[in-house]
Amino acid sequence: MSEPLNPSESAVRRALTRAERGVTLDAVEAETVLHARGLGEGEPLDRLLTAAGRIRDAGLASAGRPGVVTYSRKVFIPLTHLCRDRCHYCTFVTTPGQLRAQGKAPFLSPDEVLDIARAGAALGCKEALFTLGDRPEDRWPVAAEWLEAHGFDSTPAYLRAMAIRVLEETGLLPHLNPGVLSWEEIQRLKPVSASMGMMLETTATRLWSERGGPHFGSPDKEPAVRLRVLEDAGRSAVPFTTGVLLGIGEDYAERVDAVLQIRAAAQRHGHVQEVIVQNFRAKPRTAMAAHDDLELQEYVAAVAVTRLLLGPGARVQAPPNLSDSTELGLLLRAGVDDWGGVSPLTPDHVNPERPWPNTDELAALTAEAGFELRERLAAQPPYVLSPEPWLDPRVRPHVAALAGPDGLAVEGRIPTGLPWQEPDEAWTSSGRTDLHVEVDTTGRTGDRRGDFDAVYGDWAELRSRTESARDGHSTALAAGDPTVRAALGHAETDPAGLSDAEYLALLGAGGPDLDVLCALADAVRRDVNGDDVTYVVNRNINFTNVCYTGCRFCAFAQRRTDADAYTLSLEEVGARVDRAWAAGATEICMQGGIHPDLPGTAYLDLAREVKRRQPGIHLHAFSPMEIVNGAARTGLSFTDFLTAAREAGLDSVPGTAAEILDDDVRWVLTKGKLPTATWLEIITTAHRVGIPTTSTMMYGHVDTPAHWVAHLRTLARVQDETGGFTEFVLLPFVHHSSPIYLAGVARPGPTVRENRAVHAVARLLLHGRIPNIQTSWVKLGDVGTQAVLQGGANDLGGTLMEETISRMAGSTNGSLKTIAELEAVAAAIGRPARQRTTEYGTPSAERLATARSEEGRRALDLSVLATPTTTT
DSSP states (O other): OOOOOOOOHHHHHHHHHHHHTTOOOOHHHHHHHTTOOOOSTTSHHHHHHHHHHHHHHHHHHHTTOTTEEEEEEEEEEEEEOOOSOOOTTOSSOOOHHHHHHTTOOSSOOHHHHHHHHHHHHHTTOOEEEEEEOSOGGGTOHHHHHHHHHTTOSSHHHHHHHHHHHHHHHTOOEEEEEOSOOOHHHHHHHGGGOSEEEOOOBOOOTHHHHSTTSTTTTOGGGOHHHHHHHHHHHHHTTOOEEEEEEESSSOOHHHHHHHHHHHHHHHHHHSOEEEEEEEEOOOOTTSTTTTSOOOOHHHHHHHHHHHHHHHOTTSOEEOOGGGSOGGGHHHHHHTTOOEEEEEOSSSOOSSSTTSOOOOHHHHHHHHHHTTOEEEEEOSSOHHHHHSOTTTSOTTTHHHHHTTBOTTSSBOTTOOOOOOOOOOOGGGGOOEEOTTHHHHTTTTOOOSOSOOOHHHHHOOHHHHHHHHHHHHTTTTOOOOTTOHHHHHHHHHHHHOTTOOOHHHHHHHHTOOHHHHHHHHHHHHHHHHHHHTTOEEEEOEEEEEOBOBOOSOOTTOSSOBOTTSTTOEEOOHHHHHHHHHHHHHTTOOEEEEEOOOOTTSOTHHHHHHHHHHHHHOTTSEEEEOOHHHHHHHHHHHTOOHHHHHHHHHHHTOOBBOOOSOSOSOHHHHHHHHTTSSOHHHHHHHHHHHHHTTOOEEEEEEESSSOOHHHHHHHHHHHHHHHHHHOOEEEEEEEEOOOTTOHHHHTTSSOSSOOHHHHHHHHHHHHHHTTTTOOOEEOOHHHHHHHHHHHHHTTTOOEEEEOOSOOOHHHHHTOOSOSOOOHHHHHHHHHTTTOOEEEEOTTSOOOOHHHHHHHHSHHHHHHHHHGGGSSOOOOO
């Protein structure tokens, strides 16, 4: 707890004057005006409410609905009253014994869920608010047993199934409020809901960590955990409801901090659709039954300060049933513009002692305060009117069926069930399907991504977060540096046994020391791989470049409307596979963007089409990000999705989307779209189900050599546990067209010295674990490739035939190398070249002969031009 602020009357007046002038308050000023009291004309609280109301009114006018206060007509579906938390004020949560005494099961049955939803739909409700306790199966065996008996492995999995049934059978829009979720669970629930929510409540950690605190003994109420969920929801583009609970023991500074934390997340992601300011109400038979309710003037002051801090664009909500009807006008004066969900059918199961107001009564009370009450949907109008990337394509038709042209609900419309299904248009080809050719000749169009600042966030903030990390890290240590010489001596006898500090010193080697390092790595390579430089005859297929994940480094991703956007049909993919086989290829490498319209089953369809066309070709496909997307869209676990993909024809997985396995770096690069832990989970799950993978590292942007060492250590640990990596691929950052470089955040890729050093250190650190170190000729060019082949690398990768990702980023090294060209790269440094399979075996005699035949050479040379280029 901070020292309480006891501001003087003059300090309160000064802060109020700033608020009245529209000046953004800092934390101390916000805490100061929380002390405002007195509702008489000109008294401090009266002035505070007037200032807050003025900001709210400006926001409503900007939104095109001046004077309109909203609510959502809903049913309240309490999926389970069991919870693993022990909040000291809660009457929602019960125990298995109490449920048994009432003749109730641990969870509502599907029929009970649908009965509530159908009754609500008949009354014109449009939102199904699912509220439930956090992970009851972790505390109560009876909950785990019920879920298992009904075919579910977790509460979120059952919630997902019920949301789909409500969508399909009633048309109500699910708003999901299951508490703390993992990033993966958010991905799986977004496709079945219009919005989600979780109250932040407070950032006062002491209320959770100290015995006697209202959240003590409740693992899901740790503020850091709840802030992480708020961030993950933003990174996942989920319209999200959150808020603060006031009067449970927090001080004024902690109240301000909670609102500022919400504001910061909203500014980063734009996903906070409404902020609830909820007042504590003591409940009988709870540990806090004797705790005083939040005093009225204190409450409305907090509402007004919340409005001042969040500004005109925010929607600020106060639950109308937690205040007396005579107090609602005061809340409107304080800046409230939304009453939240109000049900004509079901009680507020969290506050059952406080019935909902009748909607006609609520409209009358709102009108008395000078406002019009309008019904909205579970998702606020901005997300309805601009659904990408906020609403999953499978939910959009359900939302559109209930929305008017202003994004609010159509009053009186009765929802009806609609199929929750994969989009019908998934396999229509669109855009420049010949982009993989034209990017090397004509180039890309100039209309692409002109909205960098809006899409990628605050570049100035990113620059400040990365400048110090980048300063000087590309500078070599002085020749003869004793730390480098000592590390080299240790590496001679134990290449994989150095400390992190020693590997870091080697990454700084330059001049003669760098030559010694590379020679040492080359000797290790020779012992492991011999002198052969290997390569695979393969075809790369980027089946779509439409992607809405918002990675800041990516120049490949397009919106649907961009002229360079394309999505190949199954027929076009199959034609490319046939052409690759005719060229003697043994591998198809296939990855694509995260297209919002493609169903999760698209990945399985792609795999089946490849194998239908050419059963003997190896399918190396789908990055971990794509696997997360496929699992989320199909509702399968990672294990089940990967198993299904393997059965459909997937042979191995590219370990791309690894970038740097450090969440701070990943946040800057990708807005945290795929956390390190999830990447590792996908990879280890693939290994466990028998699918080998590669491993990668993209370096030379906002990272440092310390990140490289940590990344390699992580891969080594995974390999020790699973043995599933076939190779390690180093991917230098290509900067030319990358948004993060153009904004001045990232540096222009690694230096030549760094390329040599990191390939050599990778060979040493991974020795005895990952035998193959692959270099990227697309990114390094011939000279750079030859340099690292003489310093630890042994593999050239593949012929590719087409390659769009690096080329869109500005690489100038082409998209195709013939067998003769690859072998010439090796011959120039006096090394033999050998064609290999994906898993480093020897191709069949038929494949070798085909690749070297006149027909094969012709197919290889012309393959990039030989497929349809139709657009729709």
